[in-house]
Amino acid sequence: MKQEYIEKIYSGWLAKIIGIRYGAPIEGWSYEKIRNLFGDRLPDYPAAYKNFAADDDSNGPWFFLRALEDSGEATPQAVAQALLNYAPYEHGFFWWGGYGVSTEHTAYLNLRNGIPAPQSGSMAQNGSTMAEQIGGQIFSDTWGLVNPGHPERAARMARAAASVTHDGDGLNGAAFVAASISAAFEERDIRKVMETGLSFVEPDSRYEEALRAVMAFYDSHEKEGEAWRECFQYVKAHYGYDKYPGVCHIIPNAAVMALAMLYGGGDFDRTLEICNLCGWDTDCNVGNVACILGVALGLSAIGRKWRQPVGDLLISSSVLGYYNIQDIPGSAAYIARLAYALDGEEIPEGWREALSGERRFHFEFPGSTHAMRLRAESGNGPGDAGNGRHFYLENTEETAASGSRSLKFVAAPMEPGEVLYLYHQTYYRPEDFTDSRYDPAFSPILYPGQVVEGWVYLPEYGRPAQVSLYGKDIRNGKIYEGERISLGLGEWKRLRFQIPGGTDALLGEAGFCFRMEGRALERFEFVGMVDDLSFSGQADYRLDCGREQTEVWPGGHTEISQFTRLKGDAWLEQGRLHLSCADFGELYTGGCDWRDYRAEYVFTPICGNFHGVNLRVQGGTRSCGAALLEGGRFGLVRSRPDGSGYDLLAETAFPWKWGRPVTVTVEAAGNALRAWARTGETGEGEETAELVSPHGAGPYSNGCVGVSVRQGSHLALDGIRIWPAGDGIKPPKHHQSFQNAAPNPENIHKTTEI
Structure with missing residues (x-):
């Protein structure tokens, strides 16, 4: 891979985030409404944000790409596992509009109920209306960024990824966007970039027809000044929302993208402005177009007026709170590392440290x-x-x-x-x-x-x-x-x-x-x-649930401070964090870069027969841990990649009871996994158990911590204590009192208060 592509990966990803932010405040607006409010020009962001919160247009591309690291490939099955792993169940991440209404929601529930990819997103399963909404296009940028100068490979990966949720023209849109971005690494002429993208679209498809029609209109009409408005009226008349079923069909928005790239004339600012002024799915369209131009034109085309409000910040809403705080250069470095790996090349010496996997x-x-x-x-x-x-x-x-x-x-x-x-x-x-x-x-x-x-x-x-x-x-x-x-x-x-x-x-x-x-x-x-x-480094940390808060967001949604939720009902009550479920529920906290550590959990099983603690959590389907099980048992468990539950690695008798506090300590060091459980105080009434997994921790070498319940269970968590793993360190012999507990004096460093 050419070394100069590293910077272009950053410029393309930065431009994508800029385009999303620019279009988000007027998403879903009509051309007429935008013109009524802003007039003929919209040269800057239409709204100011303290910080820009998460968006599905960046969630999807960023987390679906992680299939390459998690599974080593970009097949429909690998991307389906990434979707199940990183998307919370029916909240956050993208639009959960209901089964048969939202394409992604429909495909997600298909996967959760055992319908495999790519059937999960197919027309055969969901019909053409569901399969050809806009999501196949808007989530495909990173497949182009990770394949610089390889449009065929970019299109192939994008089609495979999009097939988890889409089909038909949904896949054509994915291939067009990814191939165009890939081609833009080597070509600045936007018309040529578009032609390369179209070469990976199915001939005679409605997608090709729409884009070719816009290109023909451009070639045969006035091109300067406000001439794009006449073209938009043509698009609206022939390819408008009223011509296609569903909430947000791909064809009208693809036509707007083509219009903007043609009439923008290779100017970054003007292309984004035209795209936004057309209306419809503005954050999606402007995000895709911006990424293509950001790669083709490079950082020099992206002015300070765009970059300063973004401030290199990328907020996400996956199931892992640690990954929801990113900076754009750091995520671009991640994409670049994957790009070098796909090409089978070493990262150049001058970039090796900067592209390392640390928070750097x-x-x-x-x-x-x-x-x-x-x-x-x-x-x-x-x-x-x-x-x-x-x-x-x-x-x-x-x-x-x-x-x-x-x-x-x-x-x-x-x-x-x-x-x-x-x-x-x-x-x-x-x-x-x-x-x-x-x-x-x-x-x-x-x-x-x-x-x-x-x-x-x-x-x-x-x-x-x-x-x-x-x-x-x-x-x-x-x-x-x-x-x-x-x-x-x-x-x-x-x-x-x-x-x-x-x-x-x-x-x-x-x-x-x-x-x-x-x-x-x-x-x-x-x-x-x-x-x-x-x-x-490794954390040495004590989380006291009595100090956590219910965080209330604008619009009313609530979260427990420091935690993210996969599923289930979570609330704070009398100094404890409660988690209950009908089928399953999981909460996560901590650093996804933690490796060899020991975690001690103090909790009380309230009802039900599965009360779990998780460590090395890499998402909703990737973790290991320990659990109190039905019949007075204690087991070591590891999650299944399809999200259907846990495999039992080892078990032993342990007479736990509802309403009786339990301390479970789990340690992962290298591939070794072991756990201890204890009820009561040392001496009278104490019950203990110890387990070592004969299978080790499996493929999960790092990850955060969490708690989990299944089968209608309910637990109340007092707190979690995390510290580095170490041979010869025995679990504490007494329950940790989390409320107002003093830290271990041996772990206190000299500090200065200001």
Whole structure:
């Protein structure tokens, strides 16, 4: 793969997210309604968001692509497993409009009920109306991005993936989008890109007919200025919504995409504007078109007016809260890694570290900021952060700790004694968003016990300062701060800080802390650069359910703080987190990058005969763990990839009872999986059990934690304690008291409170 394609992957994915955000506020609007409100032009975002919440147009492409990593291939069966694994059951992720109404909902329930892919999305199963809605097209961008310069392979993978939920012209749209994006890596002429995309569409299909008709109209009519409006009237008359059944058919929207790419004339801004002004499924259409042009034209075509509001942030609404907080350069790096793997090539030396699988903010993509943020405090209270200050972030080639780029920041005016924070937000709450698009929920991406590392530089034309790394507990505002150093000018310095372990801190931000130096009455501009910020290591963490909250989102949907829900009913009551179900229910929390660790769960089985604890959770169908089972048994379990339940790996007698608290400890180290269960206190009334899996942990080498119930069961969770696995460490002999419990003194590091 050509090295320059790495940057084009980023530019295409960034453009996709920009297009979604640009079209989302007017999704479903008519051409007339848009013109009535905005007039003839819409050169910028039509709405401002605090942060842009999740969208199905990015959820689908991002998580279906993970089939390549999880299963090693992009077959209908592999993508079907990804859908079952990453999509919550009938909430979030995409539109759950009902069986026989929403194409994706219909296919999902088909899969859940044993109808395999690709039959799950076929016309034979669902009819042509369901099969030919827009989803096959809007979820296919990443198959083009992961196959740069290989349009045939991109189209083949896109068709296979789309067949899980779609058929007919739904597959033609998938092939067109993916092949066009793939071709755009090597061709800037948009008409030629479109012709390549069409070469992978079935001849004489309605999809080809519609796009060819738009191209013929363009060739035979005026092209300049507002001439596109006449073409839209042609599209509306011949290929409008009234001509096709269903909620959102693919053909009218594909015709609008073709119109916009032709009349946009290879100009990024104008193409997106025309596409949005046409109306209909605006976020889908503009997202697809933007991705094609973002690859073809590159980053230089995407202006600051588009990039700054996005801020490199990608919010998702999968079943895994850790993955729901992403930055666009990080997800582009993931796509690039897969692209090199598909080609059977090594990542070039200059990119190897930047494209690693860690949470790493490398700033090597021009203009990238990795969703970093600035704030300042003067000590005058929580409202002092603004105070007429100017904050500015800029990707720069001025200097770098590694590679060729770093992140430059400017804050002005600053005064001696003030503190400047440059940070990445590691957890989000409802108040961080304007709306609740596709119902996101989150788990933190950084935990006590983990390590923050980064490089920092103060230029010779700037001012010296004391600098440190830090993490902030957003429950109480407490700052955990590493060693402060006095940083001189003109020298890169590497910092490393392990967040204190054994606590229940909810870390909502982490990064660099700068303490201003100087003399009273001085006011100045403060400038610096940072590079290669990363979060890594195993958590040493205590989650106390008595401290969690019910988070209420705009629009009314609720979540339990730090948890995501696959299915079931979850609520907080008297300091416990309850989970119950009719058929099955699961909740997850923690870091998906956790590997070798031990997790202790304290809970009470209320009713039913399956009360499980999960670890190395990689989604709704990928985890292992332990469970209290019917007949006074305790077992080690591993989930089935089709989502139908769990396989029993080992079991033993264990006389658990409803209403009696249980402590279950599970450890995964390498491929070894073992568990202990205990009821009562040490001594009288105590019952214990221990199990070792003869099959190990199976294919799951990393993942978060969770709890699960089946067959009408109900449990009440007090809390979870996570710490690194270690040979010779015995499970605690007493129940952990989660409410107001003190952390283990051996796990407390030196901290500084601000």
